[in-house]
Amino acid sequence: MLFPYLKPEIPKPEQWVHHLQVSYQARYFSNFGPLAQKLEEDVSKNYLVEGYAGVLCSSNTSGLLAALNAIDVYGKKVILPDFTFAATPQAIFAAGATPVICDIDERVWELDPESVEKALHAHTDVAAIIHVRPFGLVRDISATRELSVKYQIPLIVDAAAGLGRTDSDATFGSDTGEIEVFSMHATKVFAIGEGGFVAAPEPMVGPIKRALNFGFDRDRTYGDGFNGKIDEFRCAIGLTTLDLIDDWIDVRTRHADFYETFFSRFNTLTRPVEPGNTPWAQYPVLFDRDVDNSMIGVFADKGIEIKKYYWPGVKRAYTGRRPIDAMPIPVSESLQNRFACFPVYSDFTPELGSMLKQRLEGALEVVLGS
Ligand SMILES: Cc1ncc(COP(=O)(O)O)c(C=O)c1O
Structure with missing residues (x-):
């Protein structure tokens, strides 16, 4: 095929292997290691508004699940658009919640605020709204933000294919506090193989990290969580990707x-x-x-x-x-x-x-x- 659908662009090993010296020196290859910390800082600086921080994770799906665990949607309902990839409902199921499917707007193909408002009236036990940015288009989502504020329901944005542009007005996050989740899968533009990034208001970052680390607390008791961490090898790729x-x-x-x-x-x-x-x-x-x-x-x-x-x-x-x-x-x-x-x-x-x-x-x- 002369024009294949995908030509994944991942830096060659000789372009990123040198970053790993730090990890080998520290003998630290996962569990929020030095490269993960550096990449989190650099990606956050490039893409997030002030007051937001980011956590790397093993995929967009695991980032969504960690956000849902951190909000605590267990036994409740979560709104999402019908027009999305399997990962969005699967994360809701994994969090022990029931999806409430809503319609999309004809013009922008994203969550229709009218449908969401009707769902909020029909279901009094909605614990979160997931707004999907289809095709990684980065549109104004203020209508959904307003509903999240009006009904005091946390908003998660599934922006799987949206990470990439670093122009100054491309920053993610807002003063209404949504959590934004990105994929770094091989098929995305910011591609490292398998990976994801969760951006959240600073106070939410701890609970999201906890969910990605088996739900562990300091005393080794644990709440809802799983292993959603990223290893140092993929962070090395990410650091080079950021330059290119x-x-x-x-x-x-x-x-x-x-x-x-x-x-x-x-x-x-x-x-x-x-x-x-x-x-x-x-x-x-x-x-x-x-x-x-x-x-x-x-x-x-x-x-x-x-x-x-x-x-x-x-x-x-x-x-x-x-x-x-x-x-x-x-x-x-x-x-x-x-x-x-x-x-x-x-x-x-x-x-x-x-x-x-x-x-x-x-x-x-x-x-x-x-
Ligand atoms: C809207 C949406 N959410 C989630 C995902 C899954 O991302 P990942 O493979 O990183 O879990 C995709 C993948 O294409 C997607 O389009």
């Missing part, structure tokens, strides 16, 4: 701009509005009909691999036996089959762009019949 990521994202933004211009002439295709300071993990396009296997095949024939996300939504996708509540989700049901995500590269060039343009035009001629 701005250049990658400059290129990725040019690639996304290319799509923005290219797709703007098709009035049946919807592009992401207000993408914010996203690192552009992928470029999502909403079609006016289902993205089915034959459409995926047409793009594949032209050498372009596209992927559907987040399909099916949680309500349709979950086949386990745990209880789950759902509000009406007409918007999610109408949109979730119609997204196609296009690849975004950190090594995009104008030459690659002209080749891609030609192939996209060929595929869309078949798909749209124009």
Whole structure:
């Protein structure tokens, strides 16, 4: 495939192995070691507002679970959008809570405040709201923040693919105190293999760290928790990634701009509005009909691999036996089959762009019949 969906960008060992000298000298390879501490400090400095701090963890999923453990949602309910990846409901189940699925807004594809407010009236035992930033788009989430303040319910933001841009206004966190969780999985832009990062108001960091460390207290008694720690090897990769990521994202933004211009002439295709300071993990396009296997095949024939996300939504996708509540989700049901995500590269060039343009035009001629 000339244009594979993913070209994961992880620094080569010779670029990051030198960081490990510190860990070998200290003979400290996990359990909040020296490189984990350094990377936490550096990532926090780059991305978080004042008064926030960050904890590295083994994945976004474990970060979500630790945040839910720290808030203590056991036996209660947690609101989430239908339009999200399996990790979001799985973390809620693991925390011993029941998901309450809400609908998404048609324009931004994120949690619909009206649906959330109805859910809060229908369920009096909601202990947390999870707002998902789909595709890693970094949008204004003030409507959900306002609900979190109005109803005094903690807010967690699942920003799995959102970590990357270090511009000054790309900082995460706010004075309403949401916890923001990121993935550092190999498929993300800030990629270290498996990993995650939880950003929280400083007083919440201790309880989140405790949950990631088996729930241990100082006296060796323990509350809810598990092993969600990260090792020093992946932190070494992360320290090098931090040096390279701005250049990658400059290129990725040019690639996304290319799509923005290219797709703007098709009035049946919807592009992401207000993408914010996203690192552009992928470029999502909403079609006016289902993205089915034959459409995926047409793009594949032209050498372009596209992927559907987040399909099916949680309500349709979950086949386990745990209880789950759902509000009406007409918007999610109408949109979730119609997204196609296009690849975004950190090594995009104008030459690659002209080749891609030609192939996209060929595929869309078949798909749209124009
Ligand atoms: C919205 C969302 N949440 C969570 C995850 C899972 O992240 P991880 O693999 O780091 O647990 C993903 C992965 O793509 C995601 O898209």
